Amino acid sequence: MKLTLLFRSNNARFVLNIDKQKLLLALLAISGLFLVSSRSTHSPEENIARIQHAKTGFVLQAEEVSLLKTTTEQRMTGVMLKLADMQNQIQRLDALGSRLVEQAMLNPDEFSFNQMPSMGGPLDSSSVEIQVQDELLSKITSMLEKIQNKAQELNILESIMLSDHIREESRVEGKPISTGWLSSYYGIRKDPFSGLPAMHKGLDFAGKEGEPVVATGAGIITWSGSRYGYGELVEIDHGDGLVTRYGHNKVLNVKIGDVVTKGQTIAEMGNTGRSTGAHVHYEVIRKGKQQDPLPYVYRKSS
Structure with missing residues (x-):
């Protein structure tokens, strides 16, 4: 072309x-x-x-x-401050646990707050997905595990001490009055009204009307009111089949269902019921039978 x-x-x-x-x-x-x-x-x-x-x-x-x-950066600063606070809490828990173990006179080898607890068990082959991506997360996970272990140890220690405290508090001992004197013993005596020999199933503590009447052990109020012969009566169930009674009161400070502690004022001394003067008729009943309260009155603390 x-x-x-x-x-x-x-x-x-x-x-x-x-x-x-x-x-x-x-x-x-x-x-x-x-x-x-x-x-x-x-x-x-x-x-x-x-x-x-x-x-x-x-x-x-x-x-x-x-x-x-x-x-x-702000969040990381907050996290680091929180980690430092958690570390301080762990140290305080360690110190508290060690003091409690010492005060409770427990075996320190069983409650060693400065060491990791002994653990074990059969191997579980099932898969568990655990993802820890950096050092910070590893520290957080480690601290959480420590706190959980410390909390478990303190819970066990609390249960032991609470159990010991309950036993100590519910242990019946001492006099049912703050001031006054023992005026009549347990056993056969001359009845003040009939003049005939009669069984006296308690102790009488005389004093001034209106003086405080105290519980000799912790327990639950199972009676608070008038009863024939006792006048105004308070009855406390201490558990394990043990009951105490406080008769002839002037004023009652508790009601049925109340939980009382050892030494708590439950009534005011009076002269109600079958009585010749201001005093407290004190009974100790074990498994439905009156006991001589004198050994409980002079019982030594454990």
């Missing part, structure tokens, strides 16, 4: 023959010039706009990253 261009005028004639290869090169050159010319018209504005847009995006991303960094 060949392209022939003919130019003619009055004075001259010009003929130009262009083959296929030259024609393609010319077309490519012209297209390139048009493209370059077109891009050179719009490229600077577009490039500037793209650069400004990217710059704005980077600024926003930098602000977000900076805010995230600040927030993370």
Whole structure:
């Protein structure tokens, strides 16, 4: 293929023959010039706009990253302070547990708060998913385990001491009065009203009317009111089949169902019922039978 261009005028004639290869090169050159010319018209504005847009995006991303960094640092600071507080609590629990073990006179080898507890058991082959990704999480997990172990040890120690305290509190001992004197013993005596021999199933403690009458052991009030012969009576169940009675009171300070502690004032001394003067008739009943209260009155504390 060949392209022939003919130019003619009055004075001259010009003929130009262009083959296929030259024609393609010319077309490519012209297209390139048009493209370059077109891009050179719009490229600077577009490039500037793209650069400004990217710059704005980077600024926003930098602000977000900076805010995230600040927030993370604040949270990490809070976590580290919390970890320090937890560590202090663990140390206080250790010190408290050691003192309680010493005061309770328990075997320190069984409650060693300064060492990890002895543990064991058969191997469980079932899978357990545990994910600890960094040192901080490992410290938190370790502290939580320590706190749980300390809490279990303190719960056991509390149960032991509470049980010992309950036994000590419910142990019946001492006099049922704060001031006064023993005026009549347990056993056969001359009845003050009939003058005949009669069994006296308790102890009488004389004193001034209105003086406090106290519980000789912790327990539950099972009677508070008038009863024939006793006048105004208080009865306390101390558990394990042991009951105490306090008769001839003037005023009762407790009601049925109340829980009382050892030494608590339960009534005021009086002269109600079958009585010749202000005193407290004190009985100790074990499994339904009156006992001589004297051994309980002078019982030595354990």
